[in-house]
Amino acid sequence: MNPPSSVQRRDDTLRSGAESSSVSFVVNGARHDVELDNRTTLLDALRERLKLTGTKKGCDHGQCGACTVSVNGERINACLTLAVMHDGDDILTIEGRAAADQLDPMQQAFIDHDAFQCGYCTPGQICSASAVLEEMQAGFPSHVTNDLTAPIEITDAEIRERMSGNLCRCGAYSNILKAITQVAKERA
Ligand code: FES
Ligand code: FES
Missing domain, CATH: 1.10.150.120 ([2Fe-2S]-binding domain)
Structure with a gap:
C-alpha cells in the first residue's frame, strides 16, 4: 500500500474538525462521496483522492489550462475552484472521454x-x-x-x-x- 499523499495527510488531520466537508459528485459517470478539507481544489480532489491523474497540474494558478475539465458541460480550470463548490456536479475528465476502446x-x-x-x-x-x-x-x-x-x-x-x-x-x-x-x- 502506498503511503498517504500530502493532501491525504492534511485531510486526515482536519477531517474531524469544522474545516472539512462531505462532498458528492459524479465523475465520468461514477458517483463519489468523499470527505475533504474545505481548501482542497477540485484538481487535487481528482488527482490525489480519486487517482484520476489524467488531469494535469501545470501552474496551479489558472495560467496554463493543463487542468481543464468539464463541469456540468462547461470547461473550467480545476486548480481554480474548490472541490466543496462542486457538490452534486457532473464532472468529465480526460479519462471519461473514450468509450471502451473507442477514442472520442x-x-x-x-x-x-x-x-x-x-x-x-x-x-x-x-x-x-x-x-x-x-x-x-x-x-x-x-x-x-x-x-x-x-x-x-x-x-x-x-x-x-x-x-x-x-x-x-x-x-x-x-x-x-x-x-x-x-x-x-x-x-x-
Ligand atoms: S494547473 Fe495551470 S491552469 Fe490549472
Ligand atoms: S506541453 Fe508538451 S505537448 Fe504540450
Missing part, C-alpha cells in the same frame, strides 16, 4: 495530426477543444467574432482565440489547430 473524435484527431510532443498539456487541450466546438455551436462569441448576429464561422483565428488559455510548452500549436479543425469540419 477529438482524442483521435490529436493522434491523427500528431498534435502533441511530451503530452503533458494534452488532456487539458482536448477537454478545452471539445468545449470550444460546443461554445461555437451554441453561438457564444469571442473577442475575434466579427458578426454577432450570424452563426459563428469556424476559422483559425476563432479557434486560436478560444484555445488561448491552454499553453503548450512543446509548441504543438499548429497541429493542435489542425486537429480541432478536423473535428469541427466533421461536425459541420
Whole structure:
C-alpha cells in the first residue's frame, strides 16, 4: 500500500474538525462521496483522492489550462475552484472521454495530426477543444467574432482565440489547430 499523499495527510488531520466537508459528485459517470478539507481544489480532489491523474497540474494558478475539465458541460480550470463548490456536479475528465476502446473524435484527431510532443498539456487541450466546438455551436462569441448576429464561422483565428488559455510548452500549436479543425469540419 502506498503511503498517504500530502493532501491525504492534511485531510486526515482536519477531517474531524469544522474545516472539512462531505462532498458528492459524479465523475465520468461514477458517483463519489468523499470527505475533504474545505481548501482542497477540485484538481487535487481528482488527482490525489480519486487517482484520476489524467488531469494535469501545470501552474496551479489558472495560467496554463493543463487542468481543464468539464463541469456540468462547461470547461473550467480545476486548480481554480474548490472541490466543496462542486457538490452534486457532473464532472468529465480526460479519462471519461473514450468509450471502451473507442477514442472520442477529438482524442483521435490529436493522434491523427500528431498534435502533441511530451503530452503533458494534452488532456487539458482536448477537454478545452471539445468545449470550444460546443461554445461555437451554441453561438457564444469571442473577442475575434466579427458578426454577432450570424452563426459563428469556424476559422483559425476563432479557434486560436478560444484555445488561448491552454499553453503548450512543446509548441504543438499548429497541429493542435489542425486537429480541432478536423473535428469541427466533421461536425459541420
Ligand atoms: S494547473 Fe490549472 S491552469 Fe495551470
Ligand atoms: S505537448 Fe508538451 S506541453 Fe504540450
